[in-house]
Amino acid sequence: MPRSASTWLTSVHRRLSSRFNTWTVLTVGVALIVALPVLVVLAHIVMPTQGIWQHLASTVLGRYLTNTLFLVITVGLGTAAIGTGTAWLVAMCRFPGHRIFEWALLLPLAVPTYVIAYAYTDFLQYAGPLQTWLRELFGWGQEDYYFPSIRSLGGAAILITMVLYPYVYLLARAAFLEQSVCVLDVGRTLGRGPWRLFTSVAVPLARPAIIGGVSLVLMETLNEFGAVQFFGVDTFTTGIYRTWFGMGEQVAAAQLAACLLLFVIIVVLLERWSRGRRKYFHTTGRYQQLPEYRLIGWRALGAFTACTIPVLIGFVVPGALLTHLAIQEGDALLGTRFLDFASNSLILAALASLVAVGLAVILSYGVRLHPGPVSRTATRIAAMGYAIPGSVVAVGILIPFAWLDSEINGILREHYGIAAGLIFSGSAFILIYAYVVRFLAVSFNTVEASLGKVTPTMDAAARTLGQTASGTLRRVHAPIMRGSLFAAAILVFVDVMKELPATIILRPFNFDTLAVRAHNLASDERLAEASTSSLAIVVVGIIPVILLSMAIRRSRPGTRQVSRKDEDL
Amino acid sequence: MIQRHRLAAPLTALLASAAFANGALADELNVYSARHYDSDERLYDAFTEQTGIKVNILEGDSDQLIERIRREGEASPADVMITVDAGRLWRAEQENIFESVESEVLNERVPESMRHPEGKWFGFSQRVRAIFYNPDNIDPSEIGSYEDLADPNLEGDICIRSSNNIYNQSLLASLIEHHGAEGAEEWAQGVVNNFARQPEGGDTDQILGVASGECDVAVANHYYYVRLLKSDDGSEREAADKVEILFPNQDGRGAHVNVGGAGVVKGAPNHDNAIRFLEFLASDEAQEIFAYGNYEYPVVEGVKKDEVLESWGDFKKDGINVSILGENNPKAIRIFDRVGWR
Numbered sequence: 001m002p003r004s005a006s007t008w009l010t011s012v013h014r015r016l017s018s019r020f021n022t023w024t025v026l027t028v029g030v031a032l033i034v035a036l037p038v039l040v041v042l043a044h045i046v047m048p049t050q051g052i053w054q055h056l057a058s059t060v061l062g063r064y065l066t067n068t069l070f071l072v073i074t075v076g077l078g079t080a081a082i083g084t085g086t087a088w089l090v091a092m093c094r095f096p097g098h099r100i101f102e103w104a105l106l107l108p109l110a111v112p113t114y115v116i117a118y119a120y121t122d123f124l125q126y127a128g129p130l131q132t133w134l135r136e137l138f139g140w141g142q143e144d145y146y147f148p149s150i151r152s153l154g155g156a157a158i159l160i161t162m163v164l165y166p167y168v169y170l171l172a173r174a175a176f177l178e179q180s181v182c183v184l185d186v187g188r189t190l191g192r193g194p195w196r197l198f199t200s201v202a203v204p205l206a207r208p209a210i211i212g213g214v215s216l217v218l219m220e221t222l223n224e225f226g227a228v229q230f231f232g233v234d235t236f237t238t239g240i241y242r243t244w245f246g247m248g249e250q251v252a253a254a255q256l257a258a259c260l261l262l263f264v265i266i267v268v269l270l271e272r273w274s275r276g277r278r279k280y281f282h283t284t285g286r287y288q289q290l291p292e293y294r295l296i297g298w299r300a301l302g303a304f305t306a307c308t309i310p311v312l313i314g315f316v317v318p319g320a321l322l323t324h325l326a327i328q329e330g331d332a333l334l335g336t337r338f339l340d341f342a343s344n345s346l347i348l349a350a351l352a353s354l355v356a357v358g359l360a361v362i363l364s365y366g367v368r369l370h371p372g373p374v375s376r377t378a379t380r381i382a383a384m385g386y387a388i389p390g391s392v393v394a395v396g397i398l399i400p401f402a403w404l405d406s407e408i409n410g411i412l413r414e415h416y417g418i419a420a421g422l423i424f425s426g427s428a429f430i431l432i433y434a435y436v437v438r439f440l441a442v443s444f445n446t447v448e449a450s451l452g453k454v455t456p457t458m459d460a461a462a463r464t465l466g467q468t469a470s471g472t473l474r475r476v477h478a479p480i481m482r483g484s485l486f487a488a489a490i491l492v493f494v495d496v497m498k499e500l501p502a503t504i505i506l507r508p509f510n511f512d513t514l515a516v517r518a519h520n521l522a523s524d525e526r527l528a529e530a531s532t533s534s535l536a537i538v539v540v541g542i543i544p545v546i547l548l549s550m551a552i553r554r555s556r557p558g559t560r561q562v563s564r565k566d567e568d569l
Numbered sequence: 570m571i572q573r574h575r576l577a578a579p580l581t582a583l584l585a586s587a588a589f590a591n592g593a594l595a596d597e598l599n600v601y602s603a604r605h606y607d608s609d610e611r612l613y614d615a616f617t618e619q620t621g622i623k624v625n626i627l628e629g630d631s632d633q634l635i636e637r638i639r640r641e642g643e644a645s646p647a648d649v650m651i652t653v654d655a656g657r658l659w660r661a662e663q664e665n666i667f668e669s670v671e672s673e674v675l676n677e678r679v680p681e682s683m684r685h686p687e688g689k690w691f692g693f694s695q696r697v698r699a700i701f702y703n704p705d706n707i708d709p710s711e712i713g714s715y716e717d718l719a720d721p722n723l724e725g726d727i728c729i730r731s732s733n734n735i736y737n738q739s740l741l742a743s744l745i746e747h748h749g750a751e752g753a754e755e756w757a758q759g760v761v762n763n764f765a766r767q768p769e770g771g772d773t774d775q776i777l778g779v780a781s782g783e784c785d786v787a788v789a790n791h792y793y794y795v796r797l798l799k800s801d802d803g804s805e806r807e808a809a810d811k812v813e814i815l816f817p818n819q820d821g822r823g824a825h826v827n828v829g830g831a832g833v834v835k836g837a838p839n840h841d842n843a844i845r846f847l848e849f850l851a852s853d854e855a856q857e858i859f860a861y862g863n864y865e866y867p868v869v870e871g872v873k874k875d876e877v878l879e880s881w882g883d884f885k886k887d888g889i890n891v892s893i894l895g896e897n898n899p900k901a902i903r904i905f906d907r908v909g910w911r
Contacts, residue, residue: 059906125774126783132804151769232731232769232911242733245632247902248660329801391633398640409644422644425637426627505633509599509625509646520605520628525771525793528802 023469024375027366030359031378037396037437038384042261044254052252056243064239071157071221071228071235078161079217083168084210086307088198091176093293095300101307103549108314109166110541112498114226115518115534116159118527119318121230122325124150151231159227162314164220168213170487170548171449175209176202178453194293208452211271212445216386218267219441222260223389225501226519236260237389244392257392264387268380319538325531342536345497345513348428352435353443353492357485359436360443364451365473368459379444386441390434390501397434397506401425426508434502439495443488450484451477483551490548494541514540598624598842601638603631603652604829608862615858616849622842631657631735638666638834648837649846653829656739658690659895667832670844678851682890683828683868692828692891693850694865697884698740699824700815701787701794703779712786714818715744715825719759727760728775728784731768732905736790736827741904742897743825746889750900758908768911773797780808787812790827795864795877816884823885827894829865 089095090102124130131147134140149155187201203210223237236256244253295303363379385393401424412418424430454477462472478485500515507516514533521530598616602609605628613624627634631652638647638661650666652658661667667689675684675691683692700712707726711717718727730737744753765784772789776797779787797809816824831850833843849855853872860867864875 055903055906059903121770125770126778126781132781149766149769229733230770232733232767234911238733242902245630245636247899248663394633395636395640398637402640402642402644405644406642422641422646425641425644426646501633504629505637507627509627512628516628523630524605525773 021370023366024370024372027363027370027375028378030362030366031375031382034359034382034385034437034440035378036400037393037434038261038381038388040396040399041254041257041388041392044251045258047251049249049252049255052243052247052249053255056239056252056256060234060239063234064236067153067234068222068236070153071160071224071233072218074157075161075164075221076214076218078157079165079168080210080214082161082165082310083170083213084172084203084206086165086310087169087173087176088202089303089307091173092194092198092202093295093303095295095303097304097307101311103546104311104315105169105307106166106545106549107311107542108163109170109494109545110497110538111163111315111318112226112500112515112534112537113160113163113224114230114500114522115322115537116163116314116318117156117227117230118522118530118534119321119325120150120155120159122527123317123321153233156228156231156233158313160221160224162310164217165310165314167216167220167491168210170491171209171213171446172206174484174487175206175449208449212449215268215271216442216445219264219387222264222387225389225391230522240389241391244395250395254392257388261384261387264384265380319535322531322535322538325528326535329528329531338532338536341512341514341517341533342540344511345515345537346540348431348435348513349493349496352432352439352496353489355432356436356439356443356492357447357489359440360447360488361473361478361485363440363444364448365469365477367448368451369469383441383444385437386439388438390438390499390503391505393437394434394502394505397430397437397502398425401430426506428508428511431503431506431508434506435492435496435499438499438502439492442491442495446484446488446491447481450481454480486551487548490544493544497537497541596622598622598839598846599627599646599648600624600846601627601629601634601647601650601834603629603634603650603657604863606862608858611862612850612855612858615854616846619849620842620845622839622845624846632660635661635664635666639664643836645834645836646838647834648839648843649831650834651829651831653696654735654739654827655692655830655891655894656735656742656898657895658685658828658830658832659892659898661832662689662892662895666834668835668837670833670847672844672848674848675851678869680868680870682888684830685832685892686890690830690832691847691851692830692868693856694829694860694863695826695868695886696829696865697791697816697824697826697886698736698788699791699794700817701776701779701789701812702815703782703785703811704813706785709813709815712815712817714821715740716756717817718763718786718788719756721759721762723763723786725763725765726785727763728765728778728787729760729768730771730775730789732902732910734771736772737788737910738898738901738905739827739894740788740825741901742894743887743889745897745900745904746893747822750904753901754904754908757904757910761908761910776812777805777808780811791816792864795875798877799864814881816881818887819885823887826886826891828868828891829859829863 086101086105090098090105122128126147134145134147138145150159187197192200224235225237225241228235229238229241236259240253240256240260243249243256363382367375367379388396402422405422405425408423458476458480459472462476463469467475498515500519503513503516504519507513512520514537518530518533518537521527521533600613613626616622617624629637631654634650634652635657638645638650641647647666650661652661662685667685670688670691672688675688679691679693683695684690700715700718702709702712711720711722717723732738732741741753741757744756748756765778772793773796775784775787775789776794778784791814794809794812794814797805800806800809818824831847833840833847837843850859851869853869856867856869856872859865860872861875864878866874866878
C-alpha cells in the first residue's frame with residue numbers, strides 16, 4: 001500500500017507540475033488580467049432588474065436584434081467576398097496596376113466608420129451637393145425622383161463593409177502568399193484551372209486566416225457605435241448605450257452586453273466545431289515564385305474594376321470629400337494644439353500596439369505549449385473584450401480600479417495622513433490597459449493564425465537540440481512570424497488611432513486625441529470643422545498601413561533571390 | 570502639480586506623474602465639461618487671468634462624465650461639472666454627485682426657475698426649442714404651439730431628430746408636466762404619425778430638411794439656426810434664408826426653454842475655487858462669453874446678446890422649474906419607445 005500511495009503521489013505531482021508550469025501560469029495570469037473588465041460586466045448577469053426587460057422586450061429589443069443580425073450577415077458576407085477576392089487577384093494575378101492595388105486596397109483601414117459616415121452623409125443627403133445638383137440639372141422636385149437614404153440600415157451596412165474588408169484582405173493575402181507552391185502545383189497537376197484552384201485549394205487552405213479576418217470584422221460590426229448612432233440605426237450596441245447611460249439601468253445594460261457576448265461565443269464555437277480536427281500546418285518548406293496568371297483583355301479590366309471600386313468607395317471619395325471640407329472651413333485650432341492631439345494619438349497607439357502584440361505572443365504560445373482546457377478558455381475570454389462596446393469596457397475598467405484607488409487612499413490616509421487622490425483612474429496607464437482589453441483579439445487572432453501554420457515538428461526539433469520553450473519562441477518562431485507580428489502591431493495601432501468611446505471616458509485631464517477632437521466637433525453638429533481632425537486620423541493611419549503592406553510583400557518566403565540559409569524556412 | 574501627461578516619457582515615469590496628478594493645490598480647478606465650444610476656452614482663460622487659478626479640463630459626453638465621477642468616488646479630482654440640458658443636470662444630481670451651494674451672488678443673479686431649488690446646480694445659458702417652417706407652404710398660425718405638431722393636418726410634414734437625443738426627451742418631459750403622461754403619449758404618437766421621414770441626423774439636419782423641401786416643419790434648438798445664418802459656407806446661409814423660425818406657445822405658457830449649467834461636485838478638492846468659478850460664470854463678462862460663443866441667451870438679465878437674438882426681441886418662456894424636466898426624463902424615454910419614435 002505505501003508503495004502504491006507513493007506512486008500515486010508521484011503521478012499526481014507529475015501531472016500537477018506539468019499542468020502548472022511557468023508558461024501555463026503566465027498564460028492564465030495574463031488572460032485573467034485582460035479578462036477582468038469583461039468578467040466585471042458579466043458579473044451583472046445575476047443581478048435583479050425591475051421590469052426593465054419587459055419594457056425592452058415589448059418595445060425595442062426586436063428591432064435591436066433584427067438590425068444587428070442584418071448588419072452582421074451583410075457585412076460578414078460582403079467583407080469575406082471583397083477581401084478574399086481582391087486578395088487572390090492581387091496575390092496571384094498580374095493585371096495593370098496590381099502593384100498599386102497591393103497597398104491601395106489596405107487604405108480604407110485608416111478610415112474610421114464614423115468618419116466615412118460623416119463624409120458620405122454630407123455628400124449624399126437630400127440637402128447635400130449631389131442631390132441638389134441632380135435636382136438643378138433635371139429640374140426635379142422632391143416628389144419626382146427616388147434617392148435611397150444613406151442614413152439607413154443598408155447605408156450603414158455598405159459603408160461599414162467598405163472600411164472593414166481590409167481585415168479580411170490583409171489576412172487572406174498573407175495566407176495566399178504563405179501557401180507553399182507545392183500544394184498549388186498538385187492542384188494544377190490534377191487539372192484545376194485558376195478559378196477551381198482558387199475555390200477548391202487556396203480558399204480552403206486559407207480558411208483560418210479568412211475566418212480570422214471575418215471574425216474581427218464581425219466583432220467590430222457588433223460594437224460599432226459611431227456610424228450607426230449617427231445614422232439613427234438602432235442596434236444592440238446603441239441599445240446598450242441608451243439603456244446604460246440614458247435610462248441609467250446599468251444592470252440591464254450589462255445583461256444586454258452579456259447577450260451580445262454569448263452570441264459571439266456561439267459563433268466562435270460553431271466555427272471551431274465545423275473546422276473539426278483538420279489542421280492547417282505547412283507540411284513542406286518548398287517555395288518558389290508563385291504561379292502568376294497574366295490577365296489580358298476583359299479579364300484584366302474586370303480584375304482592375306473589382307479592385308478599384310472598394311478603394312474608391314472606402315478611401316478616395318471620403319478622403320476627397322473631407323479634404324474639400326477641410327480646405328473650405330476646417331478646424332480653428334489647426335496649429336500647435338493640433339500637433340498635441342496628433343502626438344497624443346500616435347504615442348498611445350504605439351504603446352498599446354506593443355503591449356497587445358507582446359501579450360498575444362505569450363497567450364498563443366502558452367496555449368500551443370500546453371493546450372489544456374483551462375488555458376484555452378482563459379485566452380478565449382481574454383479576447384472577448386473586442387466584442388464588447390468600448391464604453392462598456394471602459395466602465396468595466398473603472399469599477400475595479402476606482403475600488404483599488406479608494407482602498408489605497410484609505411490605507412495611505414490612515415497610516416500616513418496622505419491624500420494621494422486617484423492613482424490609476426484617469427491615468428494614461430488605464431487608457432492603454434483599456435486598449436489592450438479591447439484590441440487583444442486583433443493581435444491574438446493574427447499571431448495565433450500565424451503560429452498555427454508552423455508545424456509542431458519545428459518545436460520538437462528545436463527542443464531536441466536543447467532549446468528551452470522560451471528559446472524556441474525567440475530563435476525559431478519569432479523570426480518565422482516576424483511578418484505576422486508586425487501586421488498584428490499595425491492592426492492594433494490603427495484601431496487605437498480610431499478608438500473613441502473608451503478614450504473619451506478614461507483619458508486624463510487636458511489630454512485630447514484626434515479622434516476625441518473629431519467627435520467633439522461632430523457631436524456638436526460641426527461636421528465641416530470636424531473634417532480636419534478626421535482627415536488627420538486618416539493621414540496618420542495611412543503610413544503604418546503602407547508599411548504593413550510592404551512588410552507582407554517582403555515576408556513571402558522564396559521571393560528573395562538569396563542563399564538558402566538566409567531564408568526564413 | 571503635474572497635469573500634462575506627455576506620453577513620450579517612459580511608462581513608469583507616467584505612472585509616477587499620474588500618482589501626483591490629482592492632489593489639491595490652492596491655485597487649480599478641475600472642470601469636467603460636456604460643452605465643447607471653442608469660446609469656452611476663452612472663458613477659462615479669463616477666469617485664470619482674473620484669479621490666477623489654473624483650469625484643467627476634461628471634455629466628454631455628459632452621461633459618461635457623470636459615470637466617471639461616480640466611479641471615481643471620494644477620491645475624484647472633479648471640482649465642477651458643466652453640461653447642457655436640465656435632463657442631464659438632473660441625472661447628475663440623481664447620481665448624487667453635486668453638493669448644495671449657498672451663494673448670494675448666484676442666488677441673486679441666476680433666476681429661480683433656472684437653478685436647482687437646493688443650489689445643486691445653476692443654469693448659465695438658455696436655449697429655446699423652436700419650430701421652423703417653410704413660409705411658402707405653412708401659415709405660422711397652424712403651428713403656433715408644440716401641441717399643434719400632433720395635428721393630423723400636418724401628416725407627412727414634420728422633421729425632428731431621434732428620441733435618443735436629450736433635447737427631445739426634455740421637450741416631452743415638459744409636455745408630461747403640462748398634460749400628464751397619457752396626454753404626452755398621445756402627443757408623441759401624433760407627432761410620429763406626422764413624420765416626413767424617420768428621424769435622422771441632428772438639429773441642423775432638420776432645419777436643412779425644411780430648406781431643401783423634404784419637410785415643411787422642423788423642430789430644433791434656436792442656436793443651430795443662428796449658426797447656419799452666420800455660416801462661412803454660402804449654401805448654408807442660403808438654406809437658412811428659406812426657413813422661418815417661430816417661438817411656440819407665445820399665447821399660452823411660453824416656449825420650452827432649457828439650460829446649459831454647472832454644479833460643484835461633492836467632495837471637490839478645490840471646493841472654494843469651484844464656487845468662485847460658478848460665481849464667475851454668473852458675472853457679466855463670463856455670461857457674455859458663455860452664451861455668445863454658441864448664440865445662446867444669457868441667464869442674467871441685461872447682458873449683451875448676439876445681434877440676431879437682439880433682433881428677435883423678447884419672448885415668453887415656459888416658467889416651470891427646469892429641474893422638473895429631469896424628473897420626467899425616464900418616463901419620456903419609455904413613452905418614446907412605446908410610440909415607436911426612433
